[in-house]
Amino acid sequence: MxxxxxxxxxxxxxxxxxxxxxxxxxIGAMVRDLQIDSQAVVASFGEDAAVIKNGSDALLLAADGIWSKLMDADPYWAGYCAVLVNIHDIAAMGGKPLAMVDVFSISNDTIKKQVIAGMHDASRQFGVPIVGGHLHPDTPYSVIDVAILGIAPLDNIIxxxxxxxxxxxxxxxxxxxxxxxxxxxxxxxxxxxxxxxxxxxxxxxxxxxxxxxxxxxxxxxxxxxxxxxxxxxxxxxxxxxxxxxxxxxxxxxxxxxxxxxxxxxxxxxxxxxxxxxxxxxxxxxxxxxxxxxxxxxxxxxxxxxxxxxxxxxxxxxxxxxxxxxxxxxxxxx
Amino acid sequence: MxxxxxxxxxxxxxxxxxxxxxxxxxIGAMVRDLQIDSQAVVASFGEDAAVIKNGSDALLLAADGIWSKLMDADPYWAGYCAVLVNIHDIAAMGGKPLAMVDVFSISNDTIKKQVIAGMHDASRQFGVPIVGGHLHPDTPYSVIDVAILGIAPLDNIIxxxxxxxxxxxxxxxxxxxxxxxxxxxxxxxxxxxxxxxxxxxxxxxxxxxxxxxxxxxxxxxxxxxxxxxxxxxxxxxxxxxxxxxxxxxxxxxxxxxxxxxxxxxxxxxxxxxxxxxxxxxxxxxxxxxxxxxxxxxxxxxxxxxxxxxxxxxxxxxxxxxxxxxxxxxxxxx
CATH class of the missing domain: 3.90.650.10 (PurM-like C-terminal domain)
Known part of the structure; x- marks a missing residue:
């Protein structure tokens, strides 16, 4: 080959x-439909994470979902990736990842356990805790969405x-x-x-x-x-x-x-x-x-x-x- | 009556x-399965928002999803509520809501427009911008998940x-x-x-x-x-x-x-x-x-x-x- x-x-x-x-x-149309003015927001759509000014710090906020194809193929890997992609978003900005939250929609118990195991293993490996979120235990679909908070000096942002x-x-x-x-x-x-x-x-x-x-x-x-x-x-x-x-x-x-x-x-x-x-x-x-x-x-x-x-x-x-x-x-x- | x-x-x-x-x-079982040690996390599951210490500030992070019943009943109202419930989470902690991110899974164009209109209207009314997120344009289901960042002096947290x-x-x-x-x-x-x-x-x-x-x-x-x-x-x-x-x-x-x-x-x-x-x-x-x-x-x-x-x-x-x-x-x- x-x-x-x-x-x-x-x-x-x-x-x-x-x-x-x-x-x-x-994405473009959605960005235009959602935009409102805000002075603290230094950067938002088009960046891997939004940049919110807090004194001399930049607070970084991002969210990512996992493609349903991946959830269907391998729930453990989907859970692992849900964490991984969010950590990448903060790293790409030159930030330090602090914590994540998740929204998990799931009814199948086997899939749930595998997704949680994947999230936990990635969270522990990277040392970034999952600190809360929301669980829908009764949905006809399986979706895992994760959001992440990071931080960096405002001058250091990439x-x-x-x-x-x-x-x-x-x-x-x-x-x-x-x-x-x-x-x-x-x-x-x-x-x-x-x-x-x-x-x-x-x-x-x-x-x-x-x-x-x-x-x-x-x-x-x-x-x-x-x-x-x-x-x-x-x-x-x-x-x-x-x-x-x-x-x-x-x-x-x-x-x-x-x-x-x-x-x-x-x-x-x-x-x-x-x-x-x-x-x-x-x-x-x-x-x-x-x-x-x-x-x-x-x-x-x-x-x-x-x-x-x-x-x-x-x-x-x-x-x-x-x-x-x-x-x-x-x-x- | x-x-x-x-x-x-x-x-x-x-x-x-x-x-x-x-x-x-x-929720209980999920909390136990996800927990890892982290010194910066002052409070997490069981609170409306997680509390992450950053100097004398508390960074507040929360996420909420919208029940699929609501999405089926009224996509505009589902979008509005996706923002509202997140702002409530920060307010309940005595915090100031700063910004939100969303993960939106949707394939139906009519539903998408209504959800975005609801999110935009709530975002503008409360003055809390949606600064990024992720869009799945090709899912067989319609799910809107929102995460929010807030801030307060650490001593003021409720x-x-x-x-x-x-x-x-x-x-x-x-x-x-x-x-x-x-x-x-x-x-x-x-x-x-x-x-x-x-x-x-x-x-x-x-x-x-x-x-x-x-x-x-x-x-x-x-x-x-x-x-x-x-x-x-x-x-x-x-x-x-x-x-x-x-x-x-x-x-x-x-x-x-x-x-x-x-x-x-x-x-x-x-x-x-x-x-x-x-x-x-x-x-x-x-x-x-x-x-x-x-x-x-x-x-x-x-x-x-x-x-x-x-x-x-x-x-x-x-x-x-x-x-x-x-x-x-x-x-x-």
Missing amino acids: GEYTCSTEQIAQAVRTYDGVRRKSE YSNTACSGDNVLIAIDLKGRVHPSCVLNWDSATLRTAEEVRSQIRIMEEIGSRKLVTAGKDISNPGIIGTLGMLLEVSGKGADIDLTAVPHPDLDEYKITFDHWLRMYPGMGFVLTAKREHVGTIVSLFHQCDMTVCSIGTVNDSGELRIHNNNSSALVFDFSKNGGVMHLGTYP | GEYTCSTEQIAQAVRTYDGVRRKSE YSNTACSGDNVLIAIDLKGRVHPSCVLNWDSATLRTAEEVRSQIRIMEEIGSRKLVTAGKDISNPGIIGTLGMLLEVSGKGADIDLTAVPHPDLDEYKITFDHWLRMYPGMGFVLTAKREHVGTIVSLFHQCDMTVCSIGTVNDSGELRIHNNNSSALVFDFSKNGGVMHLGTYP
């Missing part, structure tokens, strides 16, 4: 039409919408993992790591925030590496040229996945970052300390287009100026 | 077996588990309302009030917290007046004798509801509070300023039993010592 079985155009098409990306397209033209685009990712047995689209590294290892991976993002080493950042979520970069560029009002041959990946033959499959995977620990060239060395060495791989895969520009390149061919993935972005945010927030 | 068509034993039975109360009985023997039990409630046309179990006062009125009702709880006027408090939620008091007594490890004839209520004939129906209603603005006798006058006058009614309906004791009295008859509602409480918490947290 070769690494590049698809043309760049096919890869661009695969990213654009992937469910994990398409599902983001209705935003999504602050990428600058000329910045390096970096992918930081934990390649020591496995294709999760219950979900071929999940690259699971976290469950193979010790508590100390995953906590140090989260802390690295706090350090990067406090040392102002990046201009923007976002955790790689369901839209995958290129889809997540698309969201970051969309809210930054920028474009980028990306070299697909530079994208870090595990041994594709060993894990029996294609490169375009890898691009759509949700990694257990992964971030898209943009940074000035002079900070790249420091960032690489920081992530190396916690056994993560960092590669520079391209450069931010002012084109408003995300283009991928592969040796001699190239393709347009998103043209943000034509409202063909990931989230359809229209005017950038 | 007389006020007391039921015997006290029938009322006790109605409260105990009411879905809004029974649905709380599985807890549920701090009621003392000898305290007055107070019910503070906005009686200027209506039976909601879409749900006979909702006493809607909030939508009939101006933004300034509902905000002042929320601020009263902040003031009561800062002036240390109560020993404990909880917002009256789905379990209704007596069910909510039961939850407060359960976590406080106390009991109470309650005089049903003292419970504040609207004109039951005018609204065509029975007294036992009223006891099970979820009010648009209502709190159960416990307070030393010397503070009752001040509390009454504070709530009077925002057009709410306060009545002293009984006294906290050490019996571990919630008993209701009605003229010459009485009945036991909950015996907490026998693990027959609302939440089945077992050992008090």
